[in-house]
Amino acid sequence: MKCKHIKIKLVDYFENSLSPEEKSLVQGHLDICPDCQRELQKIRSTFALLKNESQYEPEEAYWTNFVPGVRSKIEKDRRTTLVPIPRFKIAGGVIGLTLVIMLGIFLFRADQKVMFKSGEEPYSYLLPVESEKIDQLFYAETSSESQISRLFSETDKDKLALAETELEKTNWDKGGKEEALTGLDLKQLENLKKDLEKTKFKKEIL
């Protein structure tokens, strides 16, 4: 038998757990093989070393309190599992959470509409346009009117015109009229007057 087959059995040989046949086979090999003898010696030394390991024994109080400790942990677990979250509560929670998220989205969008109404985006507050169109409008604000108009249908265009006039009217009504007029010279006032006469609100302004 080769050394590698014997070496596998050396631990069992050392522990005396081989069958009598195997034992005599290993013994026969050991008698003629110094390498396997050395191997066996190393195994012996390792187990001798392990035998010298300190043994730890907990104090008596640990053993006395062992069963109560286990019981207390079992009770703790039981209390936790006695108040299980029923499945319908989980389902309710999911539905509730969904509703909260939906409400949040709704309020967020409503808030955005209010923000536009406050005057930051004069073109959009009366228009039933989609958010994409609002964005496009935002970037097109400084572009020509024809560019803006292309974003909307005919109906929307009408609403856009209405929105502009409404805005103008509001700004004038807020008292900016006097302030604006005092800053103009005579010629500018004349021109303004001519322009305003052309608008459909001239009667109201004058």
Added chain:
Amino acid sequence: MSNKLEHQKANEEIIRELVWKFKHGEEKAYNELVNLFKQKIFNLVLKMVRNREDAMDLAQEVFVKAYHSLKDFREEASFSTWLYRIAVNLSLNFTQRDKFRSFILLEEMTQPVLSKDSPLKDLEQKELNQAIDRAVLKLPGKQRAVFILRHYQELPHSEIAKILDKSEGTIKANYFQAVKKLRKFLAGFTE
């Protein structure tokens, strides 16, 4: 039949009865089971995790887990085999989870009180204990379990095979590998 075997059989009968009583609502029977196995389980867990504080807590956890699962225990294996399996798995999970921590705490775990008579010997003993702890913890989980069940708990290969649900051949191979590695890890102390 030898006295030892008779004693073992009687013990197994008592354990079976206690399990039966517990399954039929007698809570106190479980306390007796705990008392019968607490020391063996503590020693096994201590050798597995190599930390006293953790072992003291984990040994109780083994019985808590066993309590919750005992109603489903089908008695295909003996109660002790089943309990050892729980202890090995919990310990392996623990050291896997806390591998790093275990190594750090290693310094604190084996600190014998140095006696006035032979402080040098105590120091050597401390070093040896730490070296063994490190070496055992370095073993792969399954090899460590096999080595501890065999070397410290002195269980036969056939019983270890049942606990770990492996063939006897695999257990023997694992044991051989574990000893080979320990020999290597502890070479500084043996040569």
